Amino acid sequence: MDENGYTSNLWVYDLQKKSSYQLTGLGKERSFNWLNGDEILFAATRNPKDQERQKKGEDLTIFYSIDIRGGEALEAFRVPMQVQALEPLGGSEFLLTCTYNPQRQNLSSVSEETKAAELKRREEEKDYEVLEEIPYWSNGKGFTSKSRSRLYIYNRDDNTLEPLTGEVLQVTSVELNCDKTQAVIVGAEYTGMMPITNSLYIADLPAKTVRKLTPDEEFSYSSAHFVDDQKIICR
Known part of the structure; x- marks a missing residue:
């Protein structure tokens, strides 16, 4: 075990089709918000350089957006807190x-x-x-x-x-x-x-x-x- 913690990912459940699929896979995505009917915004620290900055004590939160219809998560913005x-x-x-x-x-x-x-x-x-x-x-x-x-x-x-x-x-x-x-x-x-x-x-x-x-x-x-x-x- 590399570290002590819980694995968490984002999933989408289609109410009409009654089926679900996984949206993220790094195991650290938890909270999210809908930007619109197709895009989700979530906080994550994916870049190793950002992870190192946080380890050194820097306050930083990075938000990513992802389209539930497909595509990669893209950095939306970052907040220095x-x-x-x-x-x-x-x-x-x-x-x-x-x-x-x-x-x-x-x-x-x-x-x-x-x-x-x-x-x-x-x-x-x-x-x-x-x-x-x-x-x-x-x-x-x-x-x-x-x-x-x-x-x-x-x-x-x-x-x-x-x-x-x-x-x-x-x-x-x-x-x-x-x-x-x-x-x-x-x-x-x-x-x-x-x-x-x-x-x-x-x-x-x-x-x-x-x-x-x-x-x-x-x-x-x-x-x-x-x-x-x-x-x-x-x-």
């Missing part, structure tokens, strides 16, 4: 949930000298963690002190990545409305200790703004969903 989830917004824009940590510098726009120094620092510090927040661990994610699940809007044409939510807001749930112009967000803003309660937020995606929806009373929401553009149901 750890992307947890992606939602197409239409056109060239995507809503991304990324892992944000203010102590990890974005290396996409710095000089090679600065990049090398930052990667060296990460290598030197990889064997220990400075724990400054509670909780400091999450199953499946590892150490989470100072880290946040943060929303960004990525423009594929411009190759721009713009933060939507703030640095201290931990996003735990996000859902789009039908026309993908709004998002309802469940999250908690904190520093030091995460509260057991949280709040609801509404994001205006074209305007790229976020406002708090719920009052300051103590509630704990697990999810929220649009009934229509004026009503939200939550639990």
Whole structure:
């Protein structure tokens, strides 16, 4: 066994023909999104050079597109962060949930000298963690002190990545409305200790703004969903 892990590939099931066929075969493809009726977008690290960059501590997520009617997977775009989830917004824009940590510098726009120094620092510090927040661990994610699940809007044409939510807001749930112009967000803003309660937020995606929806009373929401553009149901 070369490494410890699970094998996962993408398959397509034809509801009319009641048959399935395998779409990918590298064993590491898991999450995906439909771009349209024929194309699927998925994250993978296929290039050995990109794999080496990630091993050295660089934050990088590469997305590929593939036509379910046939053909090879082609690189669509890459994001200089750890992307947890992606939602197409239409056109060239995507809503991304990324892992944000203010102590990890974005290396996409710095000089090679600065990049090398930052990667060296990460290598030197990889064997220990400075724990400054509670909780400091999450199953499946590892150490989470100072880290946040943060929303960004990525423009594929411009190759721009713009933060939507703030640095201290931990996003735990996000859902789009039908026309993908709004998002309802469940999250908690904190520093030091995460509260057991949280709040609801509404994001205006074209305007790229976020406002708090719920009052300051103590509630704990697990999810929220649009009934229509004026009503939200939550639990």
